Amino acid sequence: MLEKVREHKGRFFLGFIVIWYALAKVFFGKLTLELPMADNTPITSAVNSASDAISGNRTTSPFFIYFFNPIRLFINGFVDFFRNIISTPTNGGSAPLIGWAGVIAILAFAAYATSRIRIAVLVVALLGVCGALGMWVDTMDTLAMTIAAVLLSLLIGIPMGIWAGLSDRVLKLVTPILDLAQILPTLVYMAPLALFFMIGEATATIATMVYSIPISIRITSHAIRTLNFSPVEASISMGATDKQTLRKVQLPMAKQMIVLGINQTVMAALSFVVIAALIAAPGLGKPIVSALTIQNTGKGLVAGIAVVAMAIMLDRATSAAAVKQKTFIPPTPKQLAARRRNITISGVVALLIAFASHSIEKLQNFPVNPNIALKVETVTNNIVNYLVNDVSFITVGFKDFISIWVLNPIEDMLARAPWFMTLSMFVIAALVLGGTRIAFLTATLLMSIVVTGLWFDSMVTLTQTIVATILTMIVGVAIGIWIGRSKRADSFFRPFMDAGQTMPAFVYLVPMLGLFGPTRFTAIATGIVYSIPVVVKIVGEGIRAVPESIIEAATAAGSNVRQIILKVQLPSAKKALMLAANQGMIFVLAVIVIGGFVGSGGLGYLVIMGSSKPELTGKGLVAGLAILILGVTIDRIAQAAARRA
Numbered sequence: 001m002l003e004k005v006r007e008h009k010g011r012f013f014l015g016f017i018v019i020w021y022a023l024a025k026v027f028f029g030k031l032t033l034e035l036p037m038a039d040n041t042p043i044t045s046a047v048n049s050a051s052d053a054i055s056g057n058r059t060t061s062p063f064f065i066y067f068f069n070p071i072r073l074f075i076n077g078f079v080d081f082f083r084n085i086i087s088t089p090t091n092g093g094s095a096p097l098i099g100w101a102g103v104i105a106i107l108a109f110a111a112y113a114t115s116r117i118r119i120a121v122l123v124v125a126l127l128g129v130c131g132a133l134g135m136w137v138d139t140m141d142t143l144a145m146t147i148a149a150v151l152l153s154l155l156i157g158i159p160m161g162i163w164a165g166l167s168d169r170v171l172k173l174v175t176p177i178l179d180l181a182q183i184l185p186t187l188v189y190m191a192p193l194a195l196f197f198m199i200g201e202a203t204a205t206i207a208t209m210v211y212s213i214p215i216s217i218r219i220t221s222h223a224i225r226t227l228n229f230s231p232v233e234a235s236i237s238m239g240a241t242d243k244q245t246l247r248k249v250q251l252p253m254a255k256q257m258i259v260l261g262i263n264q265t266v267m268a269a270l271s272f273v274v275i276a277a278l279i280a281a282p283g284l285g286k287p288i289v290s291a292l293t294i295q296n297t298g299k300g301l302v303a304g305i306a307v308v309a310m311a312i313m314l315d316r317a318t319s320a321a322a323v324k325q326k327t328f329i330p331p332t333p334k335q336l337a338a339r340r341r342n343i344t345i346s347g348v349v350a351l352l353i354a355f356a357s358h359s360i361e362k363l364q365n366f367p368v369n370p371n372i373a374l375k376v377e378t379v380t381n382n383i384v385n386y387l388v389n390d391v392s393f394i395t396v397g398f399k400d401f402i403s404i405w406v407l408n409p410i411e412d413m414l415a416r417a418p419w420f421m422t423l424s425m426f427v428i429a430a431l432v433l434g435g436t437r438i439a440f441l442t443a444t445l446l447m448s449i450v451v452t453g454l455w456f457d458s459m460v461t462l463t464q465t466i467v468a469t470i471l472t473m474i475v476g477v478a479i480g481i482w483i484g485r486s487k488r489a490d491s492f493f494r495p496f497m498d499a500g501q502t503m504p505a506f507v508y509l510v511p512m513l514g515l516f517g518p519t520r521f522t523a524i525a526t527g528i529v530y531s532i533p534v535v536v537k538i539v540g541e542g543i544r545a546v547p548e549s550i551i552e553a554a555t556a557a558g559s560n561v562r563q564i565i566l567k568v569q570l571p572s573a574k575k576a577l578m579l580a581a582n583q584g585m586i587f588v589l590a591v592i593v594i595g596g597f598v599g600s601g602g603l604g605y606l607v608i609m610g611s612s613k614p615e616l617t618g619k620g621l622v623a624g625l626a627i628l629i630l631g632v633t634i635d636r637i638a639q640a641a642a643r644r645a
Contacts, residue, residue: 032456041452043622044621045618047618048615087140094364102357180632186275275506448629449629457602458602468531469527473581480537505530512526518598520601526595542577582638
């Protein structure tokens, strides 16, 4: 029976959804487990009491005195070390150890020494943009925290990645942990960490490390495991020890991939450092949070431009270092000598400028022209006001259409139907898509959400996630097919996709809040924009991977372009499509949770309220647990469906 259902999954799910919707309408509003904001459940009350007990013992408990507090003090000192160098005035002065001119000179030299002059010029230009917008100090705070978090992340991630690359047992042990860390939305890390380390730099840095370390481990492990085994085998046969083989053969061969891992770790750290402003982390996230709070799109965009400039700078500088120049003609000794001479001269010049910036007043604090930021803010707000007031039929019309015809019906099915009916429907869907084991896992995970008392809010979050994923897939698949079939389209969209992936999700909230206001659709629109690049890239790669011989055979049989796409390329790339849907949904969930800050409701709102109201701390922590459970459920069902595709 089950096999017959799987053979006709499309028809089954169409009928399944129709029946589900009809039942939801019949039992609308009954046994939804909706819980008022001010109310707690026995579990949330217990967690709240436990958190109060933990907070009250920070000065007396040996766990805090000998473990948590020393870690917090060390990390605070580590971050402050970099802040004192480039952003925070030292010794009661008015400027940091190295002034703006010295910072630009040193970073430009680093870019030139590791890549080429073009990247150095780009670094200078982008840092100049940050300074001209009046965001120099905030930019340097963000850079200092990013550097500190990346160094600590790499100190743990690279050795663990090497170990996992060399040992199958270690890889099997860490893989579930890495999967869990990458599924968990970023906002969820912060609340429990703040409970033990308090809000501020230390918690922000540790949360950033939790987010960044898995990336470093995965890429480093992959680099070691995908090496050509012949040189390794030759080294062993010549009598080299395992340590010598690793140091002399494996690490040099994997260097390029490891540097790529550093690039991805840097970008992940920057993304999280901006969000960490929600727990009082310094940097560019603070003006963005302030702008979101007062709904000033222009002010938020000024800080957002600085974040984007910094993201591009760090991405281009680190990715350029990872790419080797490939040429058939090796550099001559004269060229190598000239390169070393130029690097030496530029290094000396950078050091001289850095030294001068310490003592010359004009080179210490960036000469801010407030009119630039003010002009950007004014123009942006005028554009937003025009779109909201004069072209509202487009923005409001689209929002209302999606809300009435897509969002509300799905919410009726998931959140406003009896909880046991919704749970049963999910278990049936998991059974068809993934089998008995996935169905049992789904039932167990969803029942655990019921036990927490946050079922209704979880379904609200899931509703927004599903709607955003559907819209993301519609747009992402269309563009993905286009770039997969056309090199010209790929060349056109590639820069936008790369830029989109470098920007932290928090930045996207600013323009969306201006266009749609503090509504649930704001989070949905932000999730769509943030997730489209990853969906487009996966779908595009899947379309390109279809063998050319199959396409040629279909063309020879008289198939037109539409038939080739629908009958050949999409069916052949269905695993890529399932992977895109899985990744898109995980990315969307992370943004929907952050969207609680701008009125999306659901679990994200509970997490944020829990961090601001002591009586709701337990509820916020349990909401974070529910988000984790929801993310794992979505991921496991999607992965099982992809394997059966």
